[in-house]
Amino acid sequence: MNKNASAVPPEKDEVIYAHLHAAICDSKLLPGTRLPEDTLSASFGVSRTVVRKVLQRLACEGLVAMRPNRGAQVAEPSVNEARDIFATRRILECGALAEMQNPIPAAKLESLRALVEAEDAAQMSGNRVDAIRLSGEFHIELAALTGNLVLTEMVAKLVARSSLIIATYGSPIAVVCRHSEHEQIIDLLARSDAAGAAAWMQEHLLTIERGLRWEHPASDLQEVLRGVMANARGGKAD
Amino acid sequence: MNKNASAVPPEKDEVIYAHLHAAICDSKLLPGTRLPEDTLSASFGVSRTVVRKVLQRLACEGLVAMRPNRGAQVAEPSVNEARDIFATRRILECGALAEMQNPIPAAKLESLRALVEAEDAAQMSGNRVDAIRLSGEFHIELAALTGNLVLTEMVAKLVARSSLIIATYGSPIAVVCRHSEHEQIIDLLARSDAAGAAAWMQEHLLTIERGLRWEHPASDLQEVLRGVMANARGGKAD
DNA sequence: ACACCATAAATTGTATACAAAACTTAGGCG
DNA sequence: CGCCTAAGTTTTGTATACAATTTATGGTGT
Known part of the structure; x- marks a missing residue:
């Protein structure tokens, strides 16, 4: 029903979209994971053009966060x-x-x-x-x-x-x-x-x-630690 | 609050998006209107790259319909x-x-x-x-x-x-x-x-x-006429 | 005159090149 | 010792070129 007919090309971007969508939903790509266009385009064997198209679609759905000049990363819902x-x-x-x-x-x-x-x-x-x-x-x-x-x-x-x-x-x-x-x-x-x-x-x-734990979000921990390291400069950063 | 700070560039694509969004919602671009990338890029003074980005966003929101290899047009809701x-x-x-x-x-x-x-x-x-x-x-x-x-x-x-x-x-x-x-x-x-x-x-x-007239949609008329012309080939098409 | 096919024009899909911005790292200064 | 600055690296933003596909056009045969 939603599959393409027989002779139609497989729509490269759709495939990439499906892969990334699944990877995010299945927590193979955790929230906050950076998604550099070069890496993705190399992995999927396409140019950045196609990757950007897919990333923008994912961003529109709220699965990916894109900040100008700063690239895309898996969204971290507040x-x-x-x-x-x-x-x-x-x-x-x-x-x-x-x-x-x-x-x-x-x-x-x-x-x-x-x-x-x-x-x-x-x-x-x-x-x-x-x-x-x-x-x-x-x-x-x-x-x-x-x-x-x-x-x-x-x-x-x-x-x-x-x-x-x-x-x-x-x-x-x-x-x-x-x-x-x-x-x-x-x-x-x-x-x-x-x-x-x-x-x-x-x-x-x-x-x-x-059933969710609003207190101890896993990824906020990193942010907290980073803040601690930046503030408590006298402590050991290493 | 949601405005940019003073020195930040005006984000070209956002401006184009706002223009197109407004034009569609204000019925300045009627449903079914074709949106060729060249025309838009020439009008706004940017490359097709930026136009495509905006069109994809509008497509994601359902305001524009994009068919592969066939370009974008203002969506015609069934x-x-x-x-x-x-x-x-x-x-x-x-x-x-x-x-x-x-x-x-x-x-x-x-x-x-x-x-x-x-x-x-x-x-x-x-x-x-x-x-x-x-x-x-x-x-x-x-x-x-x-x-x-x-x-x-x-x-x-x-x-x-x-x-x-x-x-x-x-x-x-x-x-x-x-x-x-x-x-x-x-x-x-x-x-x-x-x-x-x-x-x-x-x-x-x-x-x-x-209050809507489901019977006589303006743009379906064209489709109906096209269907009539294709079927009744013996009749006068002109 | 109509349908059909070949060619030409227009339009989209994709890759790539270059410019601009952000991040990183190394060095100098207080 | 830490912070600030600056070159170098990485990454994104945009334009453009070329290939592939669709659409329009014109010619030919029935």
């Missing part, structure tokens, strides 16, 4: 930004669920259940990266049930940025959604209890948010 | 996309209003009233472009009351795309919000009746949507 993102997700995703009055096709519910099962399996086998990715896909597919492409794309972008938040503020344990909560939402939808599903989603997203 | 955009606005903007529990500072309410007044004045004097723009600004400022920057930016992008929808499907009369409805929302907020404001906003957005 605490305020993180809270805003989750607040917006609550409004959007709950609103989407609340609007689903028509009975959901059984096939769609089934594929959602399969997604939750895969997520559960990944979590059980300790595959944290897959678990987070599948959890995100669940939220996106849920939004897609509305048939509203604009809304679905917005949720997808917020989910991607949430991966950055988890990478920055997530505690090693219990960051991912408990699969049972996802299952509960499907059950409520199967019962056509849209309001119930929305209410449950509200709690679910709040639960995720509460 | 009926489905238009409905999705308004549905998403209902969820986002009503959700934003519903979450405002704290009493709104009087100063902010005052500046909102000023905005409505300016919009009213523009409409009364037949200045349709200003009226639409000020109406959009009202919706954006309303979202900004949440303090949620992520949400505000999303609303701003949806409002911009709504300008395209109005340009495509808007009837010559009665496309803009009745200013009294905007005033009513402010009154409800002043009374701290968040739920009431949200309900009113829901109706308000539905009213706008109902």
Whole structure:
């Protein structure tokens, strides 16, 4: 459906975009990682022109921060930004669920259940990266049930940025959604209890948010240390 | 606050972006208008590199459609996309209003009233472009009351795309919000009746949507004619 | 006269070169 | 000993050249 036809060239920039997007969302590129154009263009075997195009797209989605004359780096969501993102997700995703009055096709519910099962399996086998990715896909597919492409794309972008938040503020344990909560939402939808599903989603997203550690963000530590080193000049910098 | 400091260069691409954005939202560039890179770069006195950067940003926001090897043109929102955009606005903007529990500072309410007044004045004097723009600004400022920057930016992008929808499907009369409805929302907020404001906003957005003419979109006409000409080859094409 | 094909013009895709800015490192001064 | 300054290096910003693709044009055959 979203794949190219047979004879169409593979769209180099799309491939690079997908690679970088995945690398960021899967925490292979941690927040704050610098993304020099030369390095990327050499790695992917293209010119800086193509790399810049991809970086600008990622910047537009909030996954990459670009400062003039200072290059690109993986975005480091601030605490305020993180809270805003989750607040917006609550409004959007709950609103989407609340609007689903028509009975959901059984096939769609089934594929959602399969997604939750895969997520559960990944979590059980300790595959944290897959678990987070599948959890995100669940939220996106849920939004897609509305048939509203604009809304679905917005949720997808917020989910991607949430991966950055988890990478920055997530505690090693219990960051991912408990699969049972996802299952509960499907059950409520199967019962056509849209309001119930929305209410449950509200709690679910709040639960995720509460599981984050706003106090000890990993990357702020570096900034703090740098500030300490700059201030306490009498101390040993080495 | 958001302006550059004194000695900082004016950021050429930002200026070009602002110009194009305004031209599209003010319907100076109608949906479907082709945007050749050469023409733009000549007009603005920069190279295609800068123009492409701006076009990609506009494409990311949905104001411009870029097809591979086929260039950019002002986006022509389909009926489905238009409905999705308004549905998403209902969820986002009503959700934003519903979450405002704290009493709104009087100063902010005052500046909102000023905005409505300016919009009213523009409409009364037949200045349709200003009226639409000020109406959009009202919706954006309303979202900004949440303090949620992520949400505000999303609303701003949806409002911009709504300008395209109005340009495509808007009837010559009665496309803009009745200013009294905007005033009513402010009154409800002043009374701290968040739920009431949200309900009113829901109706308000539905009213706008109902005022559009989905039957006779101006630019679909060309497509229809093209299809007719291609099919009825025996008929008179001239 | 219409459809079809070849050629020409226009437009986009990509790479590269050079200029400008920021970062790094080494040296001198207080 | 630390800070400030300055050349050198790295990295980004922009323009331009060339290749690839699409679109427009004109000619030819039926």
